[in-house]
Amino acid sequence: MGRGSPIPPMLRQKIVEQYQKGVSQRKMAKSLKLSSSTVHNIIQRFRESGTISVRKGQGRKTILDAHDLRALRLHCITYRNATVMEITTWAQEYFQKTLSVNTIHRAIRRCRLKLYRSKKKPYLNMIQKRRRFLWAKAHLKWTVAKWKTVLWSDESKFEVLFGKPGCHVIRTKEDMARTTQVVISAQFRSLHL
Template sequence: MPPRRKVTTFNKARAIAWLQDGVSKREVGRRLGVSHSVVVRLHQKFQATNSVLERPRSGRPKKITQREDRFIRRQALQQRGTTANIIRGQLRMATNTNVSTKTIRKRLNEVGLRSRRPAVRPRLTAAHRQARLAFCHNHARWTRQQWADVLFSDESRFNLHHHDGRARVWRRQGERYNNGLVQERVAFGGGSIMVWGAFSFRHRTPLYHIVGNLTGQRYRDEIVAPLVLPALHQIGVQAVFQDDNATPHRARLVNNFIQQAGVTRMNWPACSPDFNPIEHLWDELDRRVRNNHPPPRNLQQLLQFLQIEWQAIPQAFCRKLVNSMRNRTAEGIAKRGGHTHH
């Protein structure tokens, strides 16, 4: 339940003045953005005390002063990766005030700062941001129909077991992807099974299991020729193929093959998984495997579950992802090529 909204003394006085002028309680509530019951209680209290001021309250005084509150908040904002226990020690050294870590967390929570695990995204250089921003500007006016003709593709690794990180940061609501609050990483780490897949607004390729290292020749012979070209043919002559800048994808023999096949290929910016809607398809696939099946006993069973759930994902889910592309490019422009929330 969200915290109850506190009505200021000024607004209480306005409410009483409106009520005395004949304005209904519901209308007063609408004007102040509070419920009808809040106005009723305010009016009853005014009739009983002839005042809108809060009466002095008894109880334990706060352990820390407003100045110490500001110190706690400043430490969390200047060192987003710090902990409540570290701030507690810094407060004791600076002011000789000794409070619990629970009090520190409570004071930070009251100003909207909560400890959360940082979002994990690829590291972005200035060149990456510039390329991402250019991509968004170039596609900002694309229609839904143009995006519907794109075949989005990627590889993904799936593990037998999940491993959650423990890093946390202090942040306000809406700050998840702000600079300095994202835990950046290099290309995806160890895993158990690698698969490749692609989808568009209306179509989906089979899920392909990649055994061993993917080379340019294997990418051409095992994926592009037998899977990508038929999928593009289904979309039509206006089809566009999207793949990222992984080394096998950009091998010369792959580029030559795609060019000779007459395929229109999207110029994709590096380090941009958040622009590719297939990342959400991988997340959905992982959720479905974990929710609809017992924990896989081995890699063969994991692959079997992945194949089943890949086919079971409704195409309506894919259409929704494709329709998100206009929002993705708009947010990329707003973030000036930085990390988006997708």
């Protein structure tokens, strides 16, 4: 048969029943509102195999098999900040196959991975996190009047420079808040009073 959705099994059964009764293929095609070639193909398959089911394995085979997809997934997880173009060049060398960027992008999605934009925030080590926690704990009981004496960053001019704008990271939906998937940004302040 050609492209398109397969004929439902009930309709195939009707075609076979009418064929066994001796109805011509043209009359079957007209009564069931199908093309005569479709009716002919279903009857021919019934004569050859004895069944009306659709043959398995129809369609184009994928370039990357299950083993290749596992290797690609492992590479994407290891090198999360790599672009699709970089992954494509790696895959062409590793698999020894001609692969396009679109093929690799579809394969990444088949591996249940997606491209997400990295969160931009400065890298904090454990010492800095501890200091921030202690500072917050020390200022927990401050009054509103005391907080009004603080010069906030939005009240002064700050120049913030981030590295690699628009950087992507490859991850699953569940890996949302991992610290390894963050674009490390450098912040430079210039305070003007």
